[in-house]
Amino acid sequence: MHTIMVANPKGGCGKSTLAIHLASWFAHCDEIVCLADLDRQQSSAEWLKRRPSTLPPIRAWASEDGTPGAPPRDCGVGILDTPAGLHGKALRQLLREVDRVIVPVAPSRFDMLASRDFFDELAETKAVRKDRVGVAIVGMRVDPRTNASQQMLEFLQQFDLPLVTCIRNTQRYVQAVETGETLFDPGRNATGDLEQWRPLLDWLVTRRT
Ligand SMILES: Nc1ncnc2c1ncn2[C@@H]1O[C@H](COP(=O)(O)OP(=O)(O)O)[C@@H](O)[C@H]1O
Numbered sequence: 001m002h003t004i005m006v007a008n009p010k011g012g013c014g015k016s017t018l019a020i021h022l023a024s025w026f027a028h029c030d031e032i033v034c035l036a037d038l039d040r041q042q043s044s045a046e047w048l049k050r051r052p053s054t055l056p057p058i059r060a061w062a063s064e065d066g067t068p069g070a071p072p073r074d075c076g077v078g079i080l081d082t083p084a085g086l087h088g089k090a091l092r093q094l095l096r097e098v099d100r101v102i103v104p105v106a107p108s109r110f111d112m113l114a115s116r117d118f119f120d121e122l123a124e125t126k127a128v129r130k131d132r133v134g135v136a137i138v139g140m141r142v143d144p145r146t147n148a149s150q151q152m153l154e155f156l157q158q159f160d161l162p163l164v165t166c167i168r169n170t171q172r173y174v175q176a177v178e179t180g181e182t183l184f185d186p187g188r189n190a191t192g193d194l195e196q197w198r199p200l201l202d203w204l205v206t207r208r209t
């Protein structure tokens with residue numbers, strides 16, 4: 001199974017939004033997808049309950065105390081949505097289960113500070129050092145006209161990790177999620193926004209050597 005973890009110790013940076021969009025995209029690609037919500041807030045699990053049954057299915061991947069159980073049978077893609085504050089042993093354990101990590105970073109000083117420690121911790125982890133797990137950064141809620149976004153882009157340059165794309169700040173994400181949908185679902189008329197996802201999706205499906 002291709003297992004992707006979305007993680008950043010800071011709350012509110014867009015982990016759940018990213019996780020459900022990826023689950024939805026793979027479902028539209030006819031993959032058998034499962035989504036684990038390891039956060040007690042259960043944002044993505046609740047989203048999955050609201051998802052209309054007419055849309056390509058995403059299976060719930062059960063977890064207990066922040067640890068995913070066995071994935072549902074036959075799944076080709078697993079997405080892990082993780083809680084704020086993830087670090088240390090819990091992080092290292094999850095890194096054993098995954099082959100990709102996506103770290104959303106929002107343009108705020110607090111997010112940047114939290115991300116710095118997280119990037120350092122990731123870089124020291126054996127799975128990342130040995131290149132068994134690929135790590136990429138996604139700029140989330142980015143408005144290129146703002147100083148905060150420019151500062152974030154400069155800040156991210158110092159790390160030896162690819163910034164694969166930036167997702168703009170728009171209420172369309174908030175609205176889609178309300179109804180159990182994503183911008184990948186039909187009727188959302190989101191072509192321009194979806195172009196911003198393309199580099200991330202390409203990175204995810206490129207075979208690692
Ligand atoms: N690109 C975006 N544009 C606008 N709002 C966003 C965007 N991404 C996330 N949000 C909103 O920001 C809030 C936090 O996002 P969420 O995905 O729940 O973060 P996390 O899971 O890291 O706590 C939510 O209200 C979500 O709808």
Ligand SMILES: [Mg+2]
Pocket residue numbers: 015016017039041043044081082
């Ligand atoms: Mg969340």
